[in-house]
Amino acid sequence: MKNRIPFILRLADYNRFSLPVLLHALESQGLDRHFDLQVESSATGMKKRLAVPGRKIIGYGFMTPHIPEVWKELSSLKSSGGNDTLWIAGGSHVTGDPDSGFAMGFDAVFQGECERILPEFCLNGLDSGFQLKQRVFAGRTEIPLDSSFPVSKAMSFIPPVEIMRGCLHTCRFCQTGSSKKPRYRSMESVESYFKELPIRRLQFRACFICPSGLEYGSRKAGEYNPDLLESLLRVPVSYKIRHIEYGIFPSELRPETITPESLRILKKYCTNKKITIGAQTGSERMLALIGRGHSLEQAEQAAAWVHEHGFRPMIDIIIGFPGETPEDRLCTLEWARKVHLRSNARCQMHYFIPLSGTALAGRRPSPIDAASADLLDREHQAGIVTDWWKKGLAAWEDLEKDLERLGSMSS
Ligand code: SF4
CATH class of the missing domain: 3.30.750.210 (Transcription Regulator spoIIAA)
Known part of the structure; x- marks a missing residue:
């Protein structure tokens, strides 16, 4: 177990379900004999681990909304040292937009499922001394789900x-x-x-x-x-x-x-006690535009059945889709009120974020006009909708700037 290469994975709320899976993939190939697999959950801890002299690998896994947080931390860590560190990234953002991973400062990015390619990368790296001949590692073949297992020796948490x-x-x-x-x-x-x-x-x-x-x-x-x-x-x-x-x-x-x-x-x-139903909008026009493949009537019926069977219906809705108008939002809020009155449903209002690799990647959210914001507030006070969209809107301001700097926004 001597001279193992430290391999530090940054744990965050948003990747806690996938880290044990990755660790299991490495451990099941016996790679923990060659790599000291570590999990770190804070920026301060990352700094301390980076300060330990010697070659190491540091891995981040994230989605598009987490770019500002990850980029800031990565830049700060890289400016504090770690010249002999290999910085790698995986997760859904770099899967859809690998170039932005390089622009952020990563040396290599992993696209798609990592259970097979990450162990291969580590094994090849042991032979080559991690002299990279390529920077994008793509999981082209889909693995059987049974071979992915979320239990690792390096983490007590099982997702x-x-x-x-x-x-x-x-x-x-x-x-x-x-x-x-x-x-x-x-x-x-x-x-x-x-x-x-x-x-x-x-x-x-x-x-x-x-x-x-x-x-x-x-x-x-x-x-x-x-x-x-x-x-x-x-x-x-x-x-x-x-x-x-x-x-x-x-x-x-x-x-x-x-x-x-x-x-x-x-x-x-x-x-x-609750059931979450994905409806995503209360506007028939937007349902068609986002390709949901179900009707509002089906969502309303589903909420009614959920209520009749003793669960509280919670309905996921996204506002601010590209092309959404104030009239669409009014339809959504009228629909939210209707399902609330009929089935005691509560709509969980999220704000649209363009995710890499999707049909709407690089598209800006529609602004929320003052009248819609007032109505959203009133319906929130009445317990009909949540105000989670505000957090999304605030986060978008930083994310938009970063996506522009990374060249990931449509002009
Ligand atoms: S494509 Fe995505 S949003 Fe649509 S049903 Fe599947 S998981 Fe849900």
Whole structure:
């Protein structure tokens, strides 16, 4: 175990689900014999680790909204030393826009799934002394989801189990959807995950990562398999896990997939009191523009069924899409009021951020006019919508400047 190369991964709230997966991929190839795998959760800690003399690798994984934070920290670290450090980046932002990773100061970027390419990069680096012949490392072949496992020796935290990767839909603002078929975790692999939890004394809560919760195992959009859902939820029950969450982050539901039958199953096994429905807008025109593939009526019906089955419907909405008008926002807020009155729903209002690699990458959000902002405030006071969009709007101001400097905005 002597002379291992320090490999420091920067842990943040937004990448805490993926770090154990990456660490597992490295450990399962025996790379922890050659690399001292470290996880650091603070900027100060990063500085201290960087100050330890010697060659090292430092890895960041992030999404487009986190650029200002990551870039600032990276610049500060690089100016404080670390000439013999290899700075690498992965995650959905550099997957869609690798050049911006170089512009930020990274030496190499990883596109797509890293479970295979990161260990390959490390193995090749051991032979070549990390003399890079290329700077972009792309995970071109999709790995079976069962071979990705979120349990690492280097982290005590075990994230929710990812049971579906990719999506059957292609919403224009989203990085998850693609024309490629999604992959699913097998029931045997789900079992293996739950076997690990008691070893770590983590038997309190079961959650699943599934971009469209009721399409787990589906071959085509909108298909839903109640037997499979029930088999899935029975697994944590068999491990005596008391709190089972499904249909809420990170396994939100699309409106048209929600049925009374699926809700009866969720009620039977799950302890969450809320269900999150992705509707994204209350304007039919915007629904079509963003390519959602469901109607407002379906979202309204879904909220009503969710309410009738004893859950509170929480509806994800994004405001500020490119091309959204004040009239669209008025429609959205009128619709939010309607579903609130009918089904006690609350709309979770997010602000649009253009994500790299999506059809709307590089597009500016529509400004929120004063009348819309007033109405949003009033509906927030009335408990009909959240005011989360304000945080997004404030964050956009910094992000826009950075994206412009990186050359990632459309002119
Ligand atoms: S927004 Fe949801 S349903 Fe649409 S592509 Fe993304 S993950 Fe799939």
